[in-house]
Amino acid sequence: MDNLLLSLAVNGQPTERQVEPRLLLSDFLRHELGLTGTHVGCEHGVCGACTVQFDGEPVRSCLMLAVQADGHTVTTVEGLASSREQLHPLQQAFWEAHGLQCGFCTPGFLMTLVPFLAENPDPSEREIREAISGNLCRCTGYQNIVAAVRLAADRLGAG
Amino acid sequence: MKPPPFKYLAPDSLEQALELMAQFGKEAKLLAGGQSLIPAMNFRVAQPAVLVDLNRITALDYIQTQGDGSLAVGAMTRQRELEFDPQLAERVPLLHECMPHVAHPQIRNRGTLGGSLAHADPAAELPVVALATSARMRAQSSEGERWIEANQFFQGMFTTALQPGEILVEVVFPPAQAGTGWSFLETSRRRGDYAMLGVAAGLSLNAQGICSEARLVYMNAGDGPIAARQAAAGLSGQRPGPEAFEQAAAAAQEEIDPLGNVHASVDYQRHLATVLTRRALAIAAGRARGNGSSPVADAA
Numbered sequence: 001m002d003n004l005l006l007s008l009a010v011n012g013q014p015t016e017r018q019v020e021p022r023l024l025l026s027d028f029l030r031h032e033l034g035l036t037g038t039h040v041g042c043e044h045g046v047c048g049a050c051t052v053q054f055d056g057e058p059v060r061s062c063l064m065l066a067v068q069a070d071g072h073t074v075t076t077v078e079g080l081a082s083s084r085e086q087l088h089p090l091q092q093a094f095w096e097a098h099g100l101q102c103g104f105c106t107p108g109f110l111m112t113l114v115p116f117l118a119e120n121p122d123p124s125e126r127e128i129r130e131a132i133s134g135n136l137c138r139c140t141g142y143q144n145i146v147a148a149v150r151l152a153a154d155r156l157g158a159g
Numbered sequence: 160m161k162p163p164p165f166k167y168l169a170p171d172s173l174e175q176a177l178e179l180m181a182q183f184g185k186e187a188k189l190l191a192g193g194q195s196l197i198p199a200m201n202f203r204v205a206q207p208a209v210l211v212d213l214n215r216i217t218a219l220d221y222i223q224t225q226g227d228g229s230l231a232v233g234a235m236t237r238q239r240e241l242e243f244d245p246q247l248a249e250r251v252p253l254l255h256e257c258m259p260h261v262a263h264p265q266i267r268n269r270g271t272l273g274g275s276l277a278h279a280d281p282a283a284e285l286p287v288v289a290l291a292t293s294a295r296m297r298a299q300s301s302e303g304e305r306w307i308e309a310n311q312f313f314q315g316m317f318t319t320a321l322q323p324g325e326i327l328v329e330v331v332f333p334p335a336q337a338g339t340g341w342s343f344l345e346t347s348r349r350r351g352d353y354a355m356l357g358v359a360a361g362l363s364l365n366a367q368g369i370c371s372e373a374r375l376v377y378m379n380a381g382d383g384p385i386a387a388r389q390a391a392a393g394l395s396g397q398r399p400g401p402e403a404f405e406q407a408a409a410a411a412q413e414e415i416d417p418l419g420n421v422h423a424s425v426d427y428q429r430h431l432a433t434v435l436t437r438r439a440l441a442i443a444a445g446r447a448r449g450n451g452s453s454p455v456a457d458a459a
Contacts, residue, residue, distance in 0.1 A: 021167030043160040044198035133350040134263025
């Protein structure tokens with residue numbers, strides 16, 4: 001099938017590529033743009049590892065075609081930190097609270113939780129657990145992920 | 160785990176989309192939110208030759224209260240918009256209550272009302288709500304438009320009354336009735352997973368507090384949203400209470416036809432139906448009386 005011109009902004013950078021219509025957004029980010037921070041787990045919308053922000057809202061990038069992002073903005077985990085030295089406050093909190101072990105699921109959690117904290121700056125534990133219900137982690141038992149979100153919320157609130 | 164090749168078309172208007180559907184007919188699949196179709200394509204269960212993407216048709220994205228109090232929702236309205244719409248709790252309390260149960264926030268950000276109804280998954284929440292509330296579906300084709308009642312729309316496993324070339328464009332939920340209370344309950348292994356069983360219950364009470372009409376519709380209990388009509392009819396004329404609810408629950412769990420799956424045996428699904436029906440009816444009755452949190456019941 002014919003390739004289509006795709007024009008979008010990824011992490012603030014205007015980007016243009018010719019892509020096959022069947023290319024998934026997750027594969028576009030990883031293989032075309034080299035942004036391998038977006039992880040691909042199940043490829044059918046269950047695990048949440050491939051979560052990115054599409055026009056600011058968390059979505060599963062394995063359940064979208066890259067061509068559907070034409071004219072839109074996408075933010076990946078690479079776009080979170082303000083510089084190579086300065087982690088995003090939520091990334092910092094994940095590190096300090098041991099919110100990750102193997103790290104495979106972490107980008108998906110971060111991309112889900114940054115918009116969540118923006119909407120709900122002082123979430124209860126229950127709300128945090130609901131917010132991460134669409135992301136699977138096989139290492140942590142979620143305990144320290146919840147703790148990391150609370151830590152980040154406290155810091156962001158104080159700041 | 161990658162879709163096979165297909166021709167991709169993304170019309171800007173409904174007229175263009177209708178023309179494309181007339182041209183390609185059965186070869187074409189409509190892409191709404193893609194939260195069920197794209198995984199099916201990734202698995203190659205679905206292999207459409209042509210994909211007509213509706214996401215650029217912004218005219219199909221709206222939530223409007225109409226003059227008679229009914230709520231008209233454009234088929235491409237995202238589930239997340241419905242979840243947070245301020246009119247919903249008052250206009251269609253059952254839909255409002257069910258929205259947080261529809262998968263996960265990431266899915267609801269993309270998933271649409273029309274897409275979920277047209278997909279007609281027996282384990283999905285929204286078809287149950289459409290059937291329980293007697294929603295009406297407006298379908299358009301290049302030939303014209305027609306209205307389809309919810310009880311005609313769902314025709315079995317992943318099957319609807321929509322014909323090749325037709326596009327579901329709007330869903331209208333009837334006005335909320337004073338003296339009616341609704342409740343939605345489901346049990347799933349993990350929040351956001353497909354539920355092992357779910358129920359939508361509606362109960363209308365007359366001035367004497369006697370049940371004048373009841374609705375019981377089940378999720379994951381057959382080949383589509385399943386109405387337990389006899390169990391619901393048995394409630395009419397009864398005073399709502401534990402005894403009446405027990406009877407209705409016992410009748411409903413026999414009337415449904417759950418298929419069983421890896422998460423729940425048929426027996427367990429029937430058990431869930433019994434327990435959830437009892438609870439849902441009690442909540443709905445409370446709301447109908449104005450004791451609960453339903454704004455509709457409060458207004459009654």
